[in-house]
Amino acid sequence: MQLSSTLAWLLDAAAETAGADRLLADLGAHLLADGLPLAGGTLTLDVPHPLIARRTWLWRTENAEVIEALGFAPAAFAPVPVAGGANDAGRRWLTGLAAQGRIHEDMIGARPDAPSLAWIGPHPFTQAEAAELHQAARFAAAPLAAITARATLMAALEAYLGRRSAARMLNAPLRRNVGETIQAALLFADLRGFTMLSDNNPPALVIAALDAWFDRIAGSVHVFGGEVLKFIGDGILAIFPVTEGAPRGACDAALRAVAAARTGMAHLDEERRRHGLTPLPFGVALHLGEMFWGNIGAANRLDFTAIGPAVNLVSRLEGLCRPLGKTVLVSGALAQQTDAPLIALGTHELRGIASPCAVFTLPED
Structure with a gap:
């Protein structure tokens, strides 16, 4: 035939x-x-x-x-x-x-x-x-x-x-230690008081609060060209990769994402108050550095993630938000690469980080 x-x-x-x-x-x-x-x-x-x-x-x-x-x-x-x-x-x-x-x-x-x-x-x-x-x-x-x-x-x-990580993973062998070192503006954000929120509310209400929080912070990251790498409990790790050798664009994009997320959370808190719910305070840290972006894990169970000193620093920096009474903290490394108005908060020791870190914040308005 x-x-x-x-x-x-x-x-x-x-x-x-x-x-x-x-x-x-x-x-x-x-x-x-x-x-x-x-x-x-x-x-x-x-x-x-x-x-x-x-x-x-x-x-x-x-x-x-x-x-x-x-x-x-x-x-x-x-x-x-x-x-x-x-x-x-x-x-x-x-x-x-x-x-x-x-x-x-x-x-x-x-x-x-x-x-x-x-x-x-x-x-x-x-x-x-x-x-x-x-x-x-x-x-x-x-x-x-x-x-x-x-x-x-x-x-x-x-x-x-995430889109970049998915494409990178599909185009590389499924083996440990396969990846690359990249420079990126890193964003680490975390809800404050989440343990109390979880203990005092039914699971459905807690999940709804988490989803609303992630919608605003992850949505802002994606709008400005970043990518969410991890949801860690009530926290999030995102990156804005440096392209064409100039970190300024990635740093400015990360700062714009934080500003958008802060506005979105302010509107969310107003809505929650109208329904008799408590606000969702949070902290965000930004840093610029290099990281390994690729596969780690056991021989037959891999995770595609980012590791390195820059990741450690940005997570430790976010931990200073509560004691310093600030929503947003910016490392000196990122502050050097932007013309955005920042307020210097001095140099601070970070747990597990060898060198003190110059710390800045955004105006609260």
Whole structure:
């Protein structure tokens, strides 16, 4: 039996496609080359992601472009009811096309959450054309499963490790002591009084407080180009890697992230007071230094993390926030690389650190 060029491509090469969006576009192009009349196509997948539940891509024949629509997870954002408008018009348009026989849809697999592949024709599909599209969908199952597996792995790694760390880990051998020494602005933050909060409140309330805190501090880190390396109890370790040899950009980004987090926590504390809850005081320390960024651990159980004197110093520096009565402390090493207004607090001994550290803070306003 002679396979069409589309089916041969699906068997031999489609699994190496970069992503589901490219699979849709390339599959549509192959079907067109095999003589199928297509005006466009859609591919819908459920995806494992903290915020996104579903991804849909639309491919248009006239310009070969692919656009994407996201369906957010129920817990990610508050649902916004939509009545009328473009959404309803779009649904009516698709319903009308389906009634005309201009849409052919296949579920790829038997699971309830199986991917959906649909094609839009310039005219109603004939029985033979619909059979060819159905056959292509069957052959697309294996390459789509491979592409989805890669995307699932990357999404899971990014959710637990961060984007940079996930990419670095995938491109390096899974062995101990594999990594690199990098320079970065480091951020270490910690809630104060968390033990008392945990002892005096039910677990659900404690977890909600932790999530709200992490949303604000980690969200600010990500907005300004940093990456969260670790959640440590109620603490967080994040980095702003130095690029192109100049540390000033990383240091300024870390300071802007702290300012944003401080504003976000002020709004959160106001909201908590309105609900009769106590504020969430916290401390943040910033430092600039080098660290080893890579794999450590047992022979068969690894952790991708950052270690080194700079990591030790920034965590010890955060411990000075309470005795000095400050929310934010900045090391002398980072202070030298920024023009931001800082207030000198003198030189202080840090537990376990050989040399005293010059300490600065941000204005409290």
